[in-house]
Amino acid sequence: xxxxxxxxxxxxxxxxxxxxxxxxxxxxxxxxxxxxxxxxxxxxxxxxxxxxxxxxxxxxxxxxxxxxxxxxxxxxxxxxxxxxxxxxxxxxxxxxxxxxxxxxxxxxxxxxxxxxxxxxxxxxxxxxxxxxxxxxxxxxxxxxxxxxxxxxxxxxxxxxxxxxxxxxxxxxxxxxxxxxxxxxxxxxxxx
Amino acid sequence: xxxxxxxxxxxxxxxxxxxxxxxxxxxxxxxxxxxxxxxxxxxxxxxxxxxxxxxxxxxxxxxxxxxxxxxxxxxxxxxxxxxxxxxxxxxxxxxxxxxxxxxxxxxxxxxxxxxxxxxxxxxxxxxxxxxxxxxxxxxxxxxxxxxxxxxxxxxxxxxxxxxxxxxxxxxxxxxxxxxxxxxxxxxxxxx
DNA sequence: ATTATCTATAGATCTATAGATAATGC
DNA sequence: ATTATCTATAGATCTATAGATAATGC
Numbered sequence: 001x002x003x004x005x006x007x008x009x010x011x012x013x014x015x016x017x018x019x020x021x022x023x024x025x026x027x028x029x030x031x032x033x034x035x036x037x038x039x040x041x042x043x044x045x046x047x048x049x050x051x052x053x054x055x056x057x058x059x060x061x062x063x064x065x066x067x068x069x070x071x072x073x074x075x076x077x078x079x080x081x082x083x084x085x086x087x088x089x090x091x092x093x094x095x096x097x098x099x100x101x102x103x104x105x106x107x108x109x110x111x112x113x114x115x116x117x118x119x120x121x122x123x124x125x126x127x128x129x130x131x132x133x134x135x136x137x138x139x140x141x142x143x144x145x146x147x148x149x150x151x152x153x154x155x156x157x158x159x160x161x162x163x164x165x166x167x168x169x170x171x172x173x174x175x176x177x178x179x180x181x182x183x184x185x186x187x188x189x190x191x
Numbered sequence: 192x193x194x195x196x197x198x199x200x201x202x203x204x205x206x207x208x209x210x211x212x213x214x215x216x217x218x219x220x221x222x223x224x225x226x227x228x229x230x231x232x233x234x235x236x237x238x239x240x241x242x243x244x245x246x247x248x249x250x251x252x253x254x255x256x257x258x259x260x261x262x263x264x265x266x267x268x269x270x271x272x273x274x275x276x277x278x279x280x281x282x283x284x285x286x287x288x289x290x291x292x293x294x295x296x297x298x299x300x301x302x303x304x305x306x307x308x309x310x311x312x313x314x315x316x317x318x319x320x321x322x323x324x325x326x327x328x329x330x331x332x333x334x335x336x337x338x339x340x341x342x343x344x345x346x347x348x349x350x351x352x353x354x355x356x357x358x359x360x361x362x363x364x365x366x367x368x369x370x371x372x373x374x375x376x377x378x379x380x381x382x
Numbered sequence: 383a384t385t386a387t388c389t390a391t392a393g394a395t396c397t398a399t400a401g402a403t404a405a406t407g408c
Numbered sequence: 409a410t411t412a413t414c415t416a417t418a419g420a421t422c423t424a425t426a427g428a429t430a431a432t433g434c
Contacts, residue, residue, distance in 0.1 A: 002405040002412045027312060029220035032396055046413045048398065106311065112357060117305050120297065120359035121218060127362035134357060134366065154370050155377035162353015166303060166325060168311035171318035175325065179345050186346035190381045193386045193431040223422055237387045239424065
């Protein structure tokens with residue numbers, strides 16, 4: 001039954017990865033600990049040896065997901081710079097975020113678009129993880145904006161998150177694509 | 192036990208109002224039928240005589256909430272026009288939406304900011320109600336934009352919804368207010 | 383006779399905990 | 409000896425339905 005410390009750490013890590021996916025897919029109230037642990041290949045009761053509560057796991061998942069977004073944005077900017085030294089870094093990020101791939105893959109996408117309302121309701125560590133992620137992503141945006149303004153970075157961040165959130169809530173694929181295109185246009189024109 | 196048709200219609204209406212509030216406050220998965228009916232002054236089992244399912248009620252609630260937003264926007268524009276004939280209608284709407292009042296009152300606020308992610312997961316009638324609301328609100332925005340462009344209207348709509356959603360998800364009130372101010376600035380400058 | 387609402391329940395799920403087990407790490 | 413994981417369960421909640429009740433509306 002018992003595994004090595006190393007394996008236990010890997011198991012814990014896998015639970016966070018599973019939560020990161022299932023919470024985005026089903027919402028924080030849409031998946032239970034038992035199913036989450038089963039999807040991680042562990043049993044229900046084992047959860048509470050690794051995490052204090054469901055909220056604590058949710059906060060770790062949000063931190064991980066937004067950390068992955070930071071990594072992705074940095075990589076996109078690096079690669080874009082290498083491929084095309086005089087390119088348009090903001091366009092690179094915006095087209096990646098407001099893409100059909102992101103629209104159709106909420107379970108692997110930005111936590112803002114799937115978990116922001118849940119975070120607002122729960123507050124605490126989950127909301128703190130959201131705040132930290134916002135600061136980090138806004139910082140990246142500032143670094144590639146001509147004036148480097150924090151306000152402009154926050155506006156772009158919320159424009160991107162809002163457009164993807166509404167596009168997914170739509171019953172009409174054409175309206176969804178219009179929403180994304182409109183936001184891409186507004187962000188890239190407003191400079 | 193049985194009440195008149197008129198009273199039954201009033202009871203049904205009250206359940207929708209209760210759902211409109213509690214769903215926004217707690218999320219679609221955060222409140223059950225039994226508690227919702229109790230909050231409406233009725234018993235659990237009575238629900239299924241009035242609604243086919245929880246999803247069906249949720250769709251009616253989204254329709255009602257976004258209908259109220261349409262009413263509110265129309266009223267704000269009418270009143271603004273009466274008070275100041277040469278005023279700034281877009282500013283009126285944006286300042287009302289991106290306000291501290293709206294930030295602190297999700298249970299009476301725009302459905303986009305509280306229920307969009309849930310609608311994306313559920314699809315069906317709930318997502319259809321979201322789509323219809325988006326079209327209606329975008330139409331109002333178009334009517335007050337100088338070029339009347341649908342793209343610009345959709346961009347403004349998602350900018351407003353996104354900024355409020357992220358502002359509420361924040362653990363830091365200062366960051367929340369920065370987010371709202373940034374979006375107000377971006378929308379009103381981008382004309 | 384119809385029907386709005388009621389009580390009661392099925393059957394499934396929820397978070398969290400208690401205590402057992404068995405392998406690790408000292 | 410410690411501890412990662414297990415089984416089992418408490419106690420609460422979930423959606424939905426069945427069948428009873430009693431007042432309305434014909």
